[in-house]
Amino acid sequence: MKHLIASLKIFLLLAILTGIVYPLFVTGIGQLVFNSQANGSIIKENGLVRGSSLIGQEFRQSKYFWSRPSATSPAPYNACASSGSNLGPTNPKLKESIEALRTKFQIDSSIKPSSELLTASGSGLDPHISPAGAHCQVERVAQNRGLAKELVEKIVLSHTQTRQLGILGEPVVNVLTLNLELDRIRADK
Amino acid sequence: MNGFDFAQLALYFVLLLTLGYFLGKYMAFVYQKEAGSGFLPLRLMENLTYKCAGLNPHVDMTWIEYSRSLMGFSLVSFIFLYALQRMQNILPLNPEHLQAVSPDSAFNTTVSFISNTNWQGYSGEATLSYLSQMLGLTVQNFVSAAVGMAVLVALIRGIIRHQSDGIGNFWSDLVRSIIHILMPLSVILSLLLISQGTIQNFSPYIEYKPLEVHNAQEVSQKLAMGPVASQVSIKQLGTNGGGFFNVNSCHPYENPSPISNLCELLAILLIPVGLCFTFGFMVNNLKEGLTMLIAMSSIFFVFLILALWAEFCQNPTLSLASNMEGKETRFGIVNSVLWSVCTTAASNGSVNCMHDSLTPLGGLAPMVLMQLGEVIYGGVGSGLYGMLVFALVTVFVAGLMVGRTPEYLGKKVEAFEMKMSSMILLVPPFVVLIGTALAVSCDAGRSSVFNSGVHGFSEILYAFSSAGNNNGSAFAGLNANTPFYNYALGTAMFIARYWLALPVLAIAGSLAKKKQIPVSSGTIPTTGILFTSFLVCIVLIVGSLTFIPALALGPIVEHLQMIYGAK
Numbered sequence: 037m038k039h040l041i042a043s044l045k046i047f048l049l050l051a052i053l054t055g056i057v058y059p060l061f062v063t064g065i066g067q068l069v070f071n072s073q074a075n076g077s078i079i080k081e082n083g084l085v086r087g088s089s090l091i092g093q094e095f096r097q098s099k100y101f102w103s104r105p106s107a108t109s110p111a112p113y114n115a116c117a118s119s120g121s122n123l124g125p126t127n128p129k130l131k132e133s134i135e136a137l138r139t140k141f142q143i144d145s146s147i148k149p150s151s152e153l154l155t156a157s158g159s160g161l162d163p164h165i166s167p168a169g170a171h172c173q174v175e176r177v178a179q180n181r182g183l184a185k186e187l188v189e190k191i192v193l194s195h196t197q198t199r200q201l202g203i204l205g206e207p208v209v210n211v212l213t214l215n216l217e218l219d220r221i222r223a224d225k
Numbered sequence: 226m227n228g229f230d231f232a233q234l235a236l237y238f239v240l241l242l243t244l245g246y247f248l249g250k251y252m253a254f255v256y257q258k259e260a261g262s263g264f265l266p267l268r269l270m271e272n273l274t275y276k277c278a279g280l281n282p283h284v285d286m287t288w289i290e291y292s293r294s295l296m297g298f299s300l301v302s303f304i305f306l307y308a309l310q311r312m313q314n315i316l317p318l319n320p321e322h323l324q325a326v327s328p329d330s331a332f333n334t335t336v337s338f339i340s341n342t343n344w345q346g347y348s349g350e351a352t353l354s355y356l357s358q359m360l361g362l363t364v365q366n367f368v369s370a371a372v373g374m375a376v377l378v379a380l381i382r383g384i385i386r387h388q389s390d391g392i393g394n395f396w397s398d399l400v401r402s403i404i405h406i407l408m409p410l411s412v413i414l415s416l417l418l419i420s421q422g423t424i425q426n427f428s429p430y431i432e433y434k435p436l437e438v439h440n441a442q443e444v445s446q447k448l449a450m451g452p453v454a455s456q457v458s459i460k461q462l463g464t465n466g467g468g469f470f471n472v473n474s475c476h477p478y479e480n481p482s483p484i485s486n487l488c489e490l491l492a493i494l495l496i497p498v499g500l501c502f503t504f505g506f507m508v509n510n511l512k513e514g515l516t517m518l519i520a521m522s523s524i525f526f527v528f529l530i531l532a533l534w535a536e537f538c539q540n541p542t543l544s545l546a547s548n549m550e551g552k553e554t555r556f557g558i559v560n561s562v563l564w565s566v567c568t569t570a571a572s573n574g575s576v577n578c579m580h581d582s583l584t585p586l587g588g589l590a591p592m593v594l595m596q597l598g599e600v601i602y603g604g605v606g607s608g609l610y611g612m613l614v615f616a617l618v619t620v621f622v623a624g625l626m627v628g629r630t631p632e633y634l635g636k637k638v639e640a641f642e643m644k645m646s647s648m649i650l651l652v653p654p655f656v657v658l659i660g661t662a663l664a665v666s667c668d669a670g671r672s673s674v675f676n677s678g679v680h681g682f683s684e685i686l687y688a689f690s691s692a693g694n695n696n697g698s699a700f701a702g703l704n705a706n707t708p709f710y711n712y713a714l715g716t717a718m719f720i721a722r723y724w725l726a727l728p729v730l731a732i733a734g735s736l737a738k739k740k741q742i743p744v745s746s747g748t749i750p751t752t753g754i755l756f757t758s759f760l761v762c763i764v765l766i767v768g769s770l771t772f773i774p775a776l777a778l779g780p781i782v783e784h785l786q787m788i789y790g791a792k
Contacts, residue, residue: 043297045278046396047305047368050403053270054367055360058408059455062415066425066454069416074425076448076478078433085433088448090422090477093435100437104554111439115448116350116430118472120551120579122702124680125540126787130550130582134543155550158475158579164554203232205483206557215436 079216086216091115092163093212099180100218101165101173101192103211104152105137108160121156147172164208167196181222191217226537230559237487237563241494248410248495249502249514255405256378257507259283260397263405271404275396282400285391288734291379292727294395295372299339299723302365307335309361310353319354320429326352333711338365340722341373341604343460343467343574343697344714346706350449350470355427362467363456367411370463370496371402373606376726377500380610381507383733384634387741392733406496407462414458417488422481425454453478461492464604466574466697474564474577475553486560486577493564493573497602500609508634512752517612520760521570521601528590528601529566535586536562542790548587551579562587565698569594572604574697581676581684581700585784588683589776591698595690597768598653604695610729614646615767616751617732619760621646623749632748635741642735645728652724654771656717657693661686661775669709675702679786683779692717 066074077089087093092103094112106112107121123130134154141149150168170192178188195214198207255263260282261272275282286294310326313319326334330347337344338361347353353362375398382392419425430447453469457479460467467473474480480489498518505514536548536558552561561578568575569591580588594601600611617631617638624631624638631638664670664685674681684703691698692714699705705714742748750756 039293039297040301042278042280042396043294043301046274046280046400047298047301049274049277050368050400051305051360051364053274054403054408054459055364058411059359059363059452062412062419062455063425063427063452065416066419070419073422074419074454075428076424076426076431076450077422077481078431078448085431087433087435088477090481091448092477093437094439095437096439097437113435115446117348118350118449118470118476119348120472120475120582120701122579122581122675122700123550124581124676124683124702124783125548125550125584126542126678126680126783127676131543134545151545151547152549152552152554154545155548155552157549157553158551158577158582159470159472159477159553161477162553162555163477166554169554199229200483203229203236204487205555205560208554212436219436 079212081216087212089210089213090163091161095211095215098176100215101170101177101211102153104162104165105133105154105156106160106162107156113161115161118159118161120158120160141172147175163210163212165211167192167207167209170196170209170214177218181218183221226533226559233559234563237490241491241498244491244495245498246502248499250506252406252499252503253506255401256398256503260394260401267404267409271400274400274404280396282394282397284394286394287390288379288392288730291392291395292730295376295726295730296723298368298372298399302339302368303335306338306361306365307331310334310357313354313357316354316356318356318359318427321354323352323354329708329711330706333715336715336718337697338362338465338467339369340695340718341369341463341465341572341607342692342695342718342722343465344692344699344718345467345697346711346714348471349468350451355451358456358469359452363459366456366459366463366465366467367403367407368399370407370459370465370605371399373604374402374406374500375399375606376729377606377610380613380729380733381504383736384636385508386737387739389737392730392737407459410462411455411458414462414488414492415454418454418458418485421485422477423454423457423485424450424478425452426450427452449478457489458492460575461489461573462496464493464497464571464573466568468575473575475579480577483555483560486556486564490560490564490567493567493571493575494602496605497571497608500606504609513634516752516757516760517609517616520757520764521612523757523761524597524601524764525566525570528570528594529563532562532566532587532590533559535584535590538584540584540787542787548584551582553577565591566594568698569696570601570603572599572607572694572696574691576698579701580687580698581702585780585787588687588700589780592683592687592690592776592780593768593772595694595696596654596657596772597764598650599694599696600764607695607725611649611725614649614729614732615764616760617642618646618650619756619763620749620751622763623759627749629747629749632742633751635744636736636739637742642732645732648728649725650767653693653721656720657689658771658775660689660693660713660717664689664713669707673704673707673710675704679779679783683783686775686779688714689717693721695721
């Protein structure tokens with residue numbers, strides 16, 4: 037009994053320390069120093085929240101660059117229910133879905149789509165595609181928007197993030213910010 | 226693999242060893258000093274804790290008292306966390322009005338977090354309120370890690386001390402681990418993560434208008450929020466691994482960039498590696514600690530190379546240039562594989578890619594690393610105490626071979642230690658294999674399988690390997706949030722944690738009582754190439770003999786099916 041009372045007391049103290057003081061302390065500094073990041077890197081346009089630069093969105097129209105497939109339910113890119121497809125490497129369904137997507141991409145363009153465009157991400161919210169994945173969609177988007185291919189290429193390049201510190205990670209293109217900029221160009225015209 | 230891939234691997238290991246060395250030195254300082262000493266603000270916090278709890282941290286405990294305190298503390302933790310989840314609907318900090326967690330899921334989650342496993346049958350953003358995440362899970366992330374470190378320190382004291390009844394004070398080991406080690410590191414890591422984009426707030430979920438609105442989505446397009454960074458940092462540092470969100474560190478709000486990925490990856494192995502140095506400093510012979518580190522690392526690299534090779538090969542059934550299913554673009558293959566191997570070598574269990582979608586051999590590597598008993602770096606504390614048990618077995622076997630009395634660091638290894646050690650080595654495989662057998666032989670077990678065929682068997686074997694060794698990662702296709710799996714895996718996690726920690730404390734108590742034997746020409750050296758390779762062999766033989774038949778039915782068959790393109 038003596039042990040249990042001691043346990044209870046020290047547990048409550050540690051719970052206050054690690055479960056209340058510590059997260060509040062971190063929240064305080066985080067909100068103060070890195071306000072935008074701590075609140076979700078939100079993108080606003082004319083006061084309207086259009087999403088987050090870290091969370092991907094689904095694009096189906098030909099005028100947009102398409103994101104990777106997403107396995108979240110009930111709809112793709114549901115930011116309240118992150119999920120991967122969990123399809124195993126020898127599952128026939130994986131092969132079927134890849135082949136179906138490949139066909140969809142090749143109808144619009146003769147260039148082969150890159151691997152990540154045909155496979156679902158782990159989170160189902162991946163905001164990026166690879167530069168190759170963007171490149172193979174340039175022709176379709178340019179045609180649809182009546183823009184010069186070179187101009188679209190240039191915009192893609194400006195939304196390409198290189199490896200961090202020169203070596204970390206992979207070069208990526210942020211699909212949401214890229215599409216937002218394309219929409220802005222049309223609005224300017 | 227290209228130059229960038231190799232450079233990232235090299236950078237990771239250089240940083241890990243450098244930081245591990247200095248942290249190890251600091252941790253040795255923390256555990257060797259009296260309770261109530263150390264850096265000023267931390268020292269004040271520590272003393273205040275003892276004072277408020279009315280505890281004397283200087284009392285030396287026998288192993289039985291130490292175990293009793295540990296079990297009492299775990300019992301309180303269990304009741305508190307279970308009650309918190311069952312009542313979250315009527316408690317504050319629940320802006321999304323989430324319901325109370327079901328009894329079986331709450332039981333599973335509670336055992337999972339008090340045992341430092343962090344297996345997650347539930348989906349974080351859809352199940353738990355901010356209060357449950359913070360006051361429930363974050364607290365357990367700290368204390369369950371600190372309990373593991375306390376048991377390790379007690380075992381090391383058992384080795385160092387002679388003719389002594391006590392093995393230290395549980396409360397002071399617990400409190401010092403949290404206040405002097407885990408908390409400062411977590412604060413630093415949290416801020417690094419926030420700077421990269423990991424969120425940390427208490428806002429309700431944010432509604433947004435996507436660029437394209439589709440029919441199915443009109444209902445709700447919201448961004449899940451929460452105090453994420455503070456929990457992610459301790460989940461990584463304490464080898465807990467339980468994510469704030471369903472997909473863990475794949476989620477861009479948990480792991481937004483390659484830099485955050487590197488920081489989290491370092492945090493997974495930092496303390497386990499550091500503790501090897503701590504052990505060396507505490508026994509006053511750094512070589513002993515390095516022996517452990519080298520033995521662990523040599524097994525680690527074998528499986529890392531296997532997994533990298535498997536994932537960089539093309540899957541012949543798919544005609545894709547690279548295996549990106551379940552992986553994030555920003556991390557690419559190399560960071561995903563490195564993570565999957567680190568997280569299962571340590572008993573962390575967080576993921577940054579979906580293990581279910583790894584190639585058969587890419588998935589075999591994490592599975593084997595868990596099945597070896599989580600001693601390849603392993604959990605904070607628990608990994609090294611598991612490895613020290615293997616070292617005892619190794620000197621015992623070596624002693625039998627040359628006909629000498631086995632000794633480890635000046636302590637005779639006798640019948641009692643060997644009985645306890647064999648229990649420690651036998652219990653996890655028993656739990657894993659019996660659990661798997663049970664699940665595949667009943668409908669309740671089979672109906673949760675997502676991928677059909679041999680991969681489905683792998684899903685079940687992986688689940689029990691993970692729970693039975695306190696890892697917590699999953700082949701997440703398996704629907705484990707059913708009463709059968711919640712109770713079966715909960716029981717497995719419970720046995721795997723406490724059935725191991727208590728015999729370890731018994732060994733610590735028994736070693737502490739013994740006389741120190743001076744080194745003689747007859748002593749088998751416990752450093753150097755010969756001993757290290759012998760230790761590696763013992764770990765591999767015990768592990769592989771037990772699990773190869775089961776592995777042959779799962780990932781190995783699937784690999785052959787994949788190569789030959791059979792269905």
